[in-house]
Amino acid sequence: HFYNAGRCCPSRASLLSGLYPHKAGIGGMTDQQVDLSSYQGYFKNSVVTIADVLKAQGYNTYTSGKWHVGHREQHWPLNHGFDHCYSFIHGASSYFDFLPYRNADWPHSDGNLTWVRDSQVLESPDTLIYTTDLYTDEAIRLINRPENGEAPFFMYLAYNAPHWPLHALPEDMAKYKGVYDQGYDSIRLKRYMKMLKQGILPTVDTLSDAYGDTRWADLDELVKQDYINKMEVYAAMVDRMDQNIGRLINNLEQTGKMDNTLLI
Numbered sequence: 001h002f003y004n005a006g007r008c009c010p011s012r013a014s015l016l017s018g019l020y021p022h023k024a025g026i027g028g029m030t031d032q033q034v035d036l037s038s039y040q041g042y043f044k045n046s047v048v049t050i051a052d053v054l055k056a057q058g059y060n061t062y063t064s065g066k067w068h069v070g071h072r073e074q075h076w077p078l079n080h081g082f083d084h085c086y087s088f089i090h091g092a093s094s095y096f097d098f099l100p101y102r103n104a105d106w107p108h109s110d111g112n113l114t115w116v117r118d119s120q121v122l123e124s125p126d127t128l129i130y131t132t133d134l135y136t137d138e139a140i141r142l143i144n145r146p147e148n149g150e151a152p153f154f155m156y157l158a159y160n161a162p163h164w165p166l167h168a169l170p171e172d173m174a175k176y177k178g179v180y181d182q183g184y185d186s187i188r189l190k191r192y193m194k195m196l197k198q199g200i201l202p203t204v205d206t207l208s209d210a211y212g213d214t215r216w217a218d219l220d221e222l223v224k225q226d227y228i229n230k231m232e233v234y235a236a237m238v239d240r241m242d243q244n245i246g247r248l249i250n251n252l253e254q255t256g257k258m259d260n261t262l263l264i
Contacts, residue, residue, distance in 0.1 A: 010027060012066075016156070025040045026040075043070060048081075051080060058151055060145075060148055060153040064142060064155070065135040065139075068090060076116060088115050095131045095165070096129060097129065098115055101165040132160070132161045167233070176232040176239075183216030
C-alpha cells in the first residue's frame, strides 16, 4: 500500500509503514512546526513498520542510508524495528562529507546533521567520501555480518541519490558530456517515440507542451547551459547508484544469497 507522496519524507514514511503519510504522522516535512499529529514530523506511536513486522518473524533487520522520518533519537531506526543501522538522520547534505550543503540560515536547512551507526553518533570523516558508495559499503557489511547465521534478513537501502544537492564524481559525469545538448524538446520526443514502440504508452496524436510555451530553441544560451550541466550531473548520480546496486547484487551472488533474495 505504498503511494509516492511527491516529497521525500512523506514518501519514505509511506514506504516504511504502508500508511498514507498523514496517518503515519508525517504529512509534511519533518521540521514543520504544526500542532497536529498528522504533521508532527515523526511516526505516531501506533505505527508499525515493515521492519517491525519482519523482525517479529525472525528476520535480521538492517538499514543503510537516509532516514528522514524523525530527527530525535527516540525516532531513529533502532526504535522502529531495525536491529542495526548506518543512517543519515536528516534530509540532505553534501555527498562528499558529513557537512551541510548550504548555510544554516536558509529555509528548511539542516544546520546540524547527524549520522549514526546503531545509536552511536559518528564524527565527520577525515577523508572525502561519496555517500552512494558509502551506503552500499555499509549495507554489504551488515548483510555479511558473521553473527547473522541462517536467519533471513531485510535490508532497507535508502540512497540519498539523486536528491539535491547535485553532486557527482568526475568519472561518472564524463559519460554524459554532450548527451543533453540537444535540449528537452528533442529528448522528450525521442523518449515518447521509444515508449510508443515498446508498447508502454498508447498512441496519442499530440504531446502536451513540455514547459508551457517555452521551447528549447527560445532559451538564452546561458540558461541552456545551466540545464545541460544539471542534467549531466543528475544522470551521473543515477549512474553511480546503478553501479552500487550492481555491487550489492554481486555480493549476494558471491555469498550464495542471491537465489533466496527478493529485490524491490
